[in-house]
Amino acid sequence: MKHFAVRIDHQSQTKGLVAKLLGNNIPKGFEILQNKSGALFSVAEIAHYLDKEERHGIKILTTAHNQSLLSMSSGERKKALLQHLLCQKPDFLILINPFDHLDMESQIDLKNRLSELAKTISIIQLASRVDDILEFTTDFFELRDDRLIDYANAEDLATSLPQKEIFVASIPHVIKKEILDMTEFVRFQKVSVCFEGKKVLQNISWSIKKGEFWQLVGPNGSGKSTLLNMITGDSHKGFGQNLWLFGNLKGSGESVWDIKKNIGYFTPSMTDKFRGHHTIENMLISGLHDSIGLYNTPSEAEKRQALQWIDLLDLTEKKHGYFHELSNGQKRLVMLARAMVKHPPLLILDEPTSNLDDANAHLFVALVNKIAKETDTTILFVSHKPEPGLKPLHTYQLIPSPNGSTGKTVTFKND
Secondary structure, three states, X not given: OOOEEEEOOOOOOHXXXXXHHHOOOOOOOOHHHOOOOEEEEOHHHHHHHHHHHHHHOOOOOOOOOOOOHHHOOHHHHHHHHHHXXXXXXXXXXXXXXXXXOOOHHHXXXXXXXXXXXXXXXXXXXXXXXXXXXXXXXXXXEEEEOOXXXXXXXXXXXXXXXXXXXXXXXXXXXXXXXOOOOOOEEEEEEEEEEEXXXXXEEEEEEEEXXXXXXXXXXXOOOOOHHHHHHHHOOOXXXXXXXXXXXXXXXXXXXXOHHXXXXXXXXXXXXXXXXXXXXXXXXXXXXXXXXXXXXXXXXXXXXXXXXXXXXXXXXXXXXXXXXXXXXXXXXXXXXXXXXXXXXXXXXXXXXXXXXXXXXXXXXXXXXXXXXXXXXXXXXXXXXXXXXXXOOXXXXXXXXXXXXXXXXXXXXXXXXXX
């Protein structure tokens, strides 16, 4: 049985390759699939069925029970899609980044299921991350634009990855920085949270101090978002608990703005808010004003600072271009710079490398490491699993249990 892995990036013509495979216009190297029937497993397919369910009330993936797709976790949705596709009895399955948005346990479950399926049907995996490639793969390719390049084995494919380092300049200084006269920014002391009787967090005791670099990890549903929302002031669950934010006991009279002014925040979904024709320079300057778009004429000092970040990101040739014209990886770097432009006391990065290919994830992590090394900003990097190349000093791991997730601290010794 033949099984294929195709490494893809933001420039890969993925839709074209999928159309060829499903349309029986089989490319070289995949001849064994000629005149075979295939099915597509992707987040876009799940989104298609979600749209049908929300717009028209048509349930396709969940006809066996009453639960809606919207109420399901990422893992449950993918299980439902896979079962639906298998009912069609395809000869091969095309998987596009099947492990994205899944925690480690869900990834293991899916890998085990695919290993069983691989005994009877061919698997074609299109993967942005080489580490995600399935162990039973027999044939290896890279999709460079619309051209397929074949490799002898997984090792050759991995070593072909570009490892470009562009961050030569130092992190730009901030025009005006508010200094917090404290060493501890966040402290949870035996904090427990439940929602509608369901216990989510149990006796969380965790302290985040000035200049520290943390990674927060935990599976889906373990309470990562709940913790973040309490830190940013967006959750009422912190009231009446032993939770201190920037020196104030939660609920002692501070406003949400008092909290947020000390935080730089980025999650990939934020890029969707910037749909207008914002220049890269204005995107960065807007970070100084915490606005979506720039509504005031920037000062010369603000322009200089923005250009320093643009130079650092190696985007000088694009400085007069528009944000929406950038690649996905470049957008993430600009958004990280925008969150960091004021040198906030606390920088929160929520799943910032999700859906990035290896090369762009490598660059993003390199910039985060550089910020940690060259500034005194405290960093909280949130993810399902450890990110390759990231150099946090501490990891706070949420461990689920029937009584709510407990926390465990691991400290590293980095060079």
